[in-house]
Amino acid sequence: MVRVRFAPSPTGPLHIGGLRTALYNYLFAKHHGGTFILRIEDTDRTRYVEGAEAYIIEALQWCGIDPDVGPHTKDKINAGPYRQSERKHLYKKYAEQLVEAGFAYYAFDTPEEIEALRQRLKAQGSKTIHYNYMSREYMKNSLTLPASEVQERIARGDPYVIRIKMPPKETIRFYDEIRGWITVHTSQIDDKILLKSDGMPTYHLANVVDDHLMGITHVIRGEEWLPSTPLHVFMYQAFGWEAPRFAHLPLILRPDGKGKLSKRDGDQMGFPVFPLQWKDPKSGEIIKGYREEGFLPEALINFLVLLGWHPSDNREIFSLDTLIKEFSIERIGKAGVRFNYSKALWFNQYYIRQRPNKDFIPLLRKAIKENQWRDYDDNTLETIIQLLKERVKRTTDFIEEGAFFFTSPKEYDEKTIQKQWKQETQAFLQFLEQTWETLEQWDVENIQNTLQQGLKQWGLKPGKAFPLLRVAITGKGAGPSLPNILAILGKEESLKRLKQFLAYVQSVKQPL
RNA sequence: GCCCCGUUCGUCUAGCGGUCUAGGACACCGCUCUUUCAAGGCGGCGGCGCGGGUUCAAAUCCCGCACGGGGUACCA
Numbered sequence: 001m002v003r004v005r006f007a008p009s010p011t012g013p014l015h016i017g018g019l020r021t022a023l024y025n026y027l028f029a030k031h032h033g034g035t036f037i038l039r040i041e042d043t044d045r046t047r048y049v050e051g052a053e054a055y056i057i058e059a060l061q062w063c064g065i066d067p068d069v070g071p072h073t074k075d076k077i078n079a080g081p082y083r084q085s086e087r088k089h090l091y092k093k094y095a096e097q098l099v100e101a102g103f104a105y106y107a108f109d110t111p112e113e114i115e116a117l118r119q120r121l122k123a124q125g126s127k128t129i130h131y132n133y134m135s136r137e138y139m140k141n142s143l144t145l146p147a148s149e150v151q152e153r154i155a156r157g158d159p160y161v162i163r164i165k166m167p168p169k170e171t172i173r174f175y176d177e178i179r180g181w182i183t184v185h186t187s188q189i190d191d192k193i194l195l196k197s198d199g200m201p202t203y204h205l206a207n208v209v210d211d212h213l214m215g216i217t218h219v220i221r222g223e224e225w226l227p228s229t230p231l232h233v234f235m236y237q238a239f240g241w242e243a244p245r246f247a248h249l250p251l252i253l254r255p256d257g258k259g260k261l262s263k264r265d266g267d268q269m270g271f272p273v274f275p276l277q278w279k280d281p282k283s284g285e286i287i288k289g290y291r292e293e294g295f296l297p298e299a300l301i302n303f304l305v306l307l308g309w310h311p312s313d314n315r316e317i318f319s320l321d322t323l324i325k326e327f328s329i330e331r332i333g334k335a336g337v338r339f340n341y342s343k344a345l346w347f348n349q350y351y352i353r354q355r356p357n358k359d360f361i362p363l364l365r366k367a368i369k370e371n372q373w374r375d376y377d378d379n380t381l382e383t384i385i386q387l388l389k390e391r392v393k394r395t396t397d398f399i400e401e402g403a404f405f406f407t408s409p410k411e412y413d414e415k416t417i418q419k420q421w422k423q424e425t426q427a428f429l430q431f432l433e434q435t436w437e438t439l440e441q442w443d444v445e446n447i448q449n450t451l452q453q454g455l456k457q458w459g460l461k462p463g464k465a466f467p468l469l470r471v472a473i474t475g476k477g478a479g480p481s482l483p484n485i486l487a488i489l490g491k492e493e494s495l496k497r498l499k500q501f502l503a504y505v506q507s508v509k510q511p512l
Numbered sequence: 513g514c515c516c517c518g519u520u521c522g523u524c525u526a527g528c529g530g531u532c533u534a535g536g537a538c539a540c541c542g543c544u545c546u547u548u549c550a551a552g553g554c555g556g557c558g559g560c561g562c563g564g565g566u567u568c569a570a571a572u573c574c575c576g577c578a579c580g581g582g583g584u585a586c587c588a
Contacts (some may be wrong), residue, residue, distance in 0.1 A: 007588090008588085009587080011587080011588075013571085043587090047587065047588080125513075126514085127584085128513085128584055129585085182516075182517080183516095184516070185515085189513075189515090190584080193586050195586090196586040202588085203587075223518090223583095224588090225582095226582070227582070227583040228584095229516095250517090251582070255523080257580075258580095259581075306525080307524070308524090310525055310526075311526095312526075312527095313526080313536090314526075316537055316538095328521095331522095334517075335517090335518050336517095336580080336581055340523050342538060342539060342572095346537090346539090347538095349550095353551080368583090389551095390552090391549065392550090404535060424513060463546095465547080465550075469547090470547085476549090477549075478550075479549070479550095480548095480568035483547095
C-alpha cells in the first residue's frame with residue numbers, strides 16, 4: 001500500500017516548487033490507490049509564520065489536490081498528530097536510542113567553542129565548519145568527556161545537542177527512483193545535529209522518525225534533499241528500520257536559470273510564484289498569487305505537472321484524472337527546469353476557453369458590484385463573456401478588457417484617433433448618429449445594416465471606418481465584434497457614447 | 513574549496529544503438545481568415561556542450577573536460 005507525504009514547513013506561503021512536489025506526491029498516491037498525507041514540519045520555532053499552515057491547506061484545496069490526511073482532517077489512518085511540534089515528545093526517545101546504540105552522542109559545545117572550531121578549520125584552509133569524525137575528537141561531547149561528567153552535565157541541565165556519529169570510512173549506497181544508484185562516502189558527511197538544545201528535532205531526525213512511524217513508503221521531495229539522503233539512509237540502518245524508497249525531483253529554476261526559484265523571489269520576477277495571494281502578517285505586504293491574478297487551477301496544475309514530468313507521446317493537455325491514470329515516477333526528468341510564465345499563460349488561455357460561459361458570471365457580478373457598474377441579466381452577461389472569451393488570457397482580463405460593457409470609456413485610444421480621424425470618417429460617425437436616432441429595431445442585424453449603409457454612402461472600407469467607431473464606443477483600439485457590442489449596450493447608450501465622442505474630438509482637434 | 517546531481521531548438525520536452533536529413537509544445541517571424549485585436553489554420557526560424565573511446569553503426573553506451581544546479585546551519 002502506497003503512502004506518501006508532503007511535508008512543508010510553515011515559514012510563509014507555499015511556493016510553486018513546493019506545490020509541484022505536493023502535486024507529484026498526490027498523483028503518485030492516487031495512481032496507486034494510496035494515501036497522501038500532509039505533515040507540517042514546524043520544528044523551527046524561530047521561523048514559524050502565522051497563517052502559513054492555513055495558506056498551505058487552502059492552496060492545495062484550491063488546486064484540487066487536498067491531502068487525505070493532515071492537521072486539517074480526521075486522523076483516518078491513526079498515524080498523527082501531523083504537526084511535528086505536537087510530536088515533540090517522540091523524538092528525544094529516538095535520539096537517545098541512537099546514543100545508546102552507539103550511533104549518536106551528546107555534545108555540549110558552547111557557541112564560542114563551535115566558533116573556535118570554525119576558526120581552527122579555517123586556518124587549515126577549510127571553507128566551512130565540519131563537526132565530524134575528526135573534529136569531534138577534540139570537542140566537548142560524550143565521546144571525549146568522562147561518563148560521569150556527561151551524566152553530571154545532563155543532570156545539571158546544561159544545554160546539549162545530540163549529534164549523529166558518522167563512521168569514518170564506510171560507503172553508503174542508495175537507489176533513487178529518478179537518478180539510480182547514488183554512492184557517498186561517510187567521511188563526507190558531518191556529525192549532523194539530530195536533537196537541538198531546545199529539545200526539538202532537526203529535519204533529519206524528524207523526517208526519518210515520522211516517515212517510519214507514519215508508514216511512508218515513498219519519499220518524493222526536491223533535489224535539494226539529495227545530499228542529506230545518505231545521512232537519512234544511515235539513520236534508518238542505525239534504527240534497524242526499513243527505509244522508504246526515495247525520489248528526488250529536479251528543481252524548478254528561475255527563468256534566467258540562475259538558481260532555484262525561491263520564496264524570496266516573491267513577485268519580483270514579473271509573475272507570481274505563489275498559488276494564492278499572501279498577506280504578510282508582520283509587514284502587511286501583499287504578494288500576488290495565481291488565483292487572484294486570474295488563473296484557473298486546472299491550468300496551473302497542467303502547467304506545473306509538465307515542469308519535470310512528461311508522457312511518452314506529444315499530448316500536453318491533461319486533466320487531473322488523466323494525470324492520475326498516467327503519472328509515473330519513471331517519466332520524471334533529471335535536469336532542473338526553468339520556469340516559463342508565457343507557457344503558463346498559454347495553458348490558462350486554453351482552459352478559460354474550455355470553461356462554460358456561465359462559470360465567469362460571478363466574477364463579473366463581483367466587479368459590477370464593486371465598481372457600481374451598469375448591471376445586466378445573466379443571459380446578457382453570458383453573451384458578453386462569449387465575446388470576450390477568445391481574447392482573454394487571465395480571468396481578470398474579462399474585467400480589464402470588458403469594462404466598456406459596463407461603463408462608458410474614460411479615455412480614448414489616441415493612436416487610432418490620430419490615424420483614422422478624417423473628413424469621411426467623421427461624416428461616417430455623424431451619419432450613424434442620425435441613422436440610429438430613428439432606428440426602430442435595435443439588434444445585431446439592423447445595426448450591421450446601418451454600418452454598411454454608412455460605409456457605402458461615404459465610400460469607406462471597413463478597415464478605415466470601424467476602428468474609429470470602436471474607439472468612440474469602447475475607447476479601445478481593439479476588441480470583439482462591434483455590432484454585437486452595440487446591440488448589448490442598447491440604442492440609448494450607444495448614441496450617448498457616440499455623441500460624447502464626437503464632442504470630445506471636436507473639442508481637442510482642429511476643425512477639419 | 514569539498515561532496516552530490518545534471519547537460520537535445522531561447523524555454524518545456526520526445527528520443528532508452530540503426531526507423532533521426534532529431535519529433536511536439538510555448539515563444540518568435542511570415543502567410544491566411546477577419547471591420548480591429550485575439551483565437552484558429554498553414555508555413556518558417558531554431559538544438560544533440562566539447563574531446564576521446566566502444567561499435568559495422570551513438571543524441572542514445574563508457575571515460576575525461578567544460579558548463580550549470582544543489583548541498584555543505586542547533587533552516588527546512
